Amino acid sequence: MSKVRIYQLAKDLGVDNKELVDTLNELDIEAKNHMSTITEEEAETVKELFVDKEPTDEKQEDSEQKLTVVPPVTVGELAEKLEIDSTSIITKLISKGIMASINQNLNEQILSDLASEFDFVIGDESQEDEEDSNEEEKIIEEILKDEPKGDSAERAPIVTVMGHVDHGKTSILDAIRETKSLESEAGGITQHIGASRVVYNDNTIVFLDTPGHEAFTEMRARGAHVTDISILVVAADDGVMPQTVEAINHAKSADVPIIVAINKMDKPEANPDRVKQELTEHNLVSEEWGGDTICVPVSAISKDGIDELLEMVTLVSEMNELQAYPENTGKGTVIEAKLEKGRGPVATVLVEDGSLNVGDAVLCGNTFGNVRAMVSDIGKRINKATPVTPVEILGLEDIPNAGDTFQVVPDEKQARQIAEQKKEKEREEKLRKNQAVSLDNFFEQMQEGEHKELNIILKGDVRGSVEALKESLLKLNDNEYGIKVKVVHAGVGTISESDIMLAVASNAIIIGFNVRPENNAKKAAEQENIDMRMYRVIYEAIEDVKAAMSGLLDPEYKEVVLGQVEVRQLFKVSRIGTIAGCYVTNGHVKNDSYIRVIRDGKVIHEGEIRTLKRFKEDVKEVQQGYECGILLEKFNDLKEGDIFEAYNYEELKPKVVE
Numbered sequence: 001m002s003k004v005r006i007y008q009l010a011k012d013l014g015v016d017n018k019e020l021v022d023t024l025n026e027l028d029i030e031a032k033n034h035m036s037t038i039t040e041e042e043a044e045t046v047k048e049l050f051v052d053k054e055p056t057d058e059k060q061e062d063s064e065q066k067l068t069v070v071p072p073v074t075v076g077e078l079a080e081k082l083e084i085d086s087t088s089i090i091t092k093l094i095s096k097g098i099m100a101s102i103n104q105n106l107n108e109q110i111l112s113d114l115a116s117e118f119d120f121v122i123g124d125e126s127q128e129d130e131e132d133s134n135e136e137e138k139i140i141e142e143i144l145k146d147e148p149k150g151d152s153a154e155r156a157p158i159v160t161v162m163g164h165v166d167h168g169k170t171s172i173l174d175a176i177r178e179t180k181s182l183e184s185e186a187g188g189i190t191q192h193i194g195a196s197r198v199v200y201n202d203n204t205i206v207f208l209d210t211p212g213h214e215a216f217t218e219m220r221a222r223g224a225h226v227t228d229i230s231i232l233v234v235a236a237d238d239g240v241m242p243q244t245v246e247a248i249n250h251a252k253s254a255d256v257p258i259i260v261a262i263n264k265m266d267k268p269e270a271n272p273d274r275v276k277q278e279l280t281e282h283n284l285v286s287e288e289w290g291g292d293t294i295c296v297p298v299s300a301i302s303k304d305g306i307d308e309l310l311e312m313v314t315l316v317s318e319m320n321e322l323q324a325y326p327e328n329t330g331k332g333t334v335i336e337a338k339l340e341k342g343r344g345p346v347a348t349v350l351v352e353d354g355s356l357n358v359g360d361a362v363l364c365g366n367t368f369g370n371v372r373a374m375v376s377d378i379g380k381r382i383n384k385a386t387p388v389t390p391v392e393i394l395g396l397e398d399i400p401n402a403g404d405t406f407q408v409v410p411d412e413k414q415a416r417q418i419a420e421q422k423k424e425k426e427r428e429e430k431l432r433k434n435q436a437v438s439l440d441n442f443f444e445q446m447q448e449g450e451h452k453e454l455n456i457i458l459k460g461d462v463r464g465s466v467e468a469l470k471e472s473l474l475k476l477n478d479n480e481y482g483i484k485v486k487v488v489h490a491g492v493g494t495i496s497e498s499d500i501m502l503a504v505a506s507n508a509i510i511i512g513f514n515v516r517p518e519n520n521a522k523k524a525a526e527q528e529n530i531d532m533r534m535y536r537v538i539y540e541a542i543e544d545v546k547a548a549m550s551g552l553l554d555p556e557y558k559e560v561v562l563g564q565v566e567v568r569q570l571f572k573v574s575r576i577g578t579i580a581g582c583y584v585t586n587g588h589v590k591n592d593s594y595i596r597v598i599r600d601g602k603v604i605h606e607g608e609i610r611t612l613k614r615f616k617e618d619v620k621e622v623q624q625g626y627e628c629g630i631l632l633e634k635f636n637d638l639k640e641g642d643i644f645e646a647y648n649y650e651e652l653k654p655k656v657v658e
């Protein structure tokens with residue numbers, strides 16, 4: 001006889017999982033939790049019981065006198081509006097089975113549930129407001145209109161150095177700066193302001209000072225396309241390593257040309273041919289081997305090859321015909337920003353087009369100001385910065401973010417107005433539109449014409465499985481929906497923050513196979529709304545992606561991690577098994593949680609808890625900071641230091657039973 005999952009039945013009946021499990025237990029039908037199954041016959045019995053219990057909900061709302069809340073709104077904003085503490089909203093939501101943070105956007109269904117609890121009505125923006133804001137938008141558009149003025153001129157390329165740790169990124173940057181920096185010519189001393197200029201054969205090249213694809217992608221994630229060329233450093237004695245591959249994929253996903261610097265050529269064990277061979281596996285075929293990837297052997301120590309490297313940078317830059325309009329009003333990107341004692345907010349910006357002058361009013365990300373002073377990368381006070389000049393600017397009201405754009409506007413008053421409106425608009429847009437793609441919303445967004453391509457970042461425990469999964473995913477390209485599946489990056493190892501940034505920058509989802517995200521990656525994914533899915537079976541991952549493409553993915557349930565538990569001691573008890581003496585390091589664990597056993601970042605088992613004890617007592621739940629004993633269902637192969645990740649399934653759009 002076929003079986004029925006309890007959560008499915010609960011959904012069909014419109015009751016919550018716990019209520020159904022309790023009822024089943026009252027009826028003596030064994031049901032451990034909502035993931036358990038029962039027979040169809042048992043399901044029928046329960047159905048009959050619930051048919052008469054349907055809640056009738058006919059509340060008449062008196063909308064007069066009540067506070068009106070206009071969506072989109074977050075938990076925090078709602079609390080502020082209602083003048084109550086946000087924890088009371090969060091607690092209410094938890095009681096309804098919704099885990100929400102203070103920054104969580106409340107969808108209309110949840111909002112309408114809360115409306116009856118907290119006595120407010122949901123309003124609509126009035127027509128009038130809309131017309132007003134349309135008018136304002138037109139004015140902003142007019143001000144920000146980007147019409148080139150005067151003649152165009154060639155501009156310097158902006159270069160980022162990337163590569164695996166210790167392959168010599170910083171050494172190469174230093175070698176370049178030492179020999180070619182502007183300071184000798186201009187009599188200044190190089191300041192580390194985030195970017196620096198060097199001159200090679202009368203050509204200026206701008207280098208971003210922070211090497212690495214992480215910084216590059218973080219800026220991209222904020223919408224900045226601030227790199228024209230990337231130098232990929234690969235140590236000749238070490239070859240292509242995991243972060244080399246990451247860097248390649250980060251650069252490719254941004255469409256930035258790559259020049260390979262094969263470094264440490266002075267070392268006796270240097271083997272440039274091996275490097276070239278390994279690069280071919282990532283579709284970078286060197287020119288000598290018939291491809292179009294420029295590879296330059298260099299040594300940051302002896303400085304051999306540095307000139308050739310710069311020569312190649314200027315060649316690639318010429319080929320790309322980088323242009324700017326010096327007579328335009330200035331615009332560009334913020335490279336870094338900080339608050340300095342006595343100087344106020346200081347931002348290093350890269351003037352990419354037009355000119356920036358002392359006294360200009362600027363709009364900079366969500367802040368604004370009047371440029372009070374400018375200092376160049378060689379520590380000189382300057383009054384005018386043309387493309388492409390890195391300058392520190394003083395005079396902003398607040399600290400912008402790296403990756404924000406800046407733009408000169410007619411006056412400070414307008415700058416303030418626009419900054420405020422931009423802030424509001426961005427906030428609304430972020431809330432209104434779930435910007436990040438997810439398997440749940442992919443089909444919907446695709447139908448709205450937003451996506452024809454599903455970008456995926458793939459991380460796995462071993463190379464073999466990553467390759468297998470990648471291949472299977474790419475096979476989905478022959479589908480009847482006309483959707484392209486693109487694996488933006490595939491790599492071995494845990495999911496890191498830089499994977500999340502790449503997902504933001506390339507609008508990708510992340511699939512983890514037998515790996516878990518690092519803690520900071522988990523936080524970043526939550527903040528950025530990135531869909532991360534973990535699998536232990538390739539087939540399931542493929543099925544989910546397929547289902548998402550056809551719009552058949554069941555979006556009703558999602559996994560919710562409850563907490564982490566560290567195994568500190570093991571007690572082998574004959575005929576029972578291995579009891580793990582544990583400590584809850586984070587969150588909490590419940591006796592009906594599912595447990596994922598993680599060892600060295602890899603998932604080695606997934607299953608249920610048989611017993612959860614505090615001292616000798618069976619308990620339902622143990623909170624962070626407490627010890628407990630856990631016996632897993634049918635799994636005893638534990639080691640001290642293993643991490644248990646406790647999780648459950650939660651309804652995404654839970655039905656609220658009053």
Ligand SMILES: Nc1nc2c(ncn2[C@@H]2O[C@H](COP(=O)(O)OP(=O)(O)OP(=O)(O)O)[C@@H](O)[C@H]2O)c(=O)[nH]1
Pocket residue numbers: 163164165166167168169170171172211263264265266267298299300301302
């Ligand atoms: N022999 C030799 N050693 C080099 C060369 N370039 C760098 N190194 C050495 O390699 C080590 C790492 O160099 P870094 O420049 O710090 O490497 P990196 O890629 O910037 O490293 P992270 O910033 O940690 O990612 C240092 O000990 C350098 O002295 C080179 O051309 N030849």
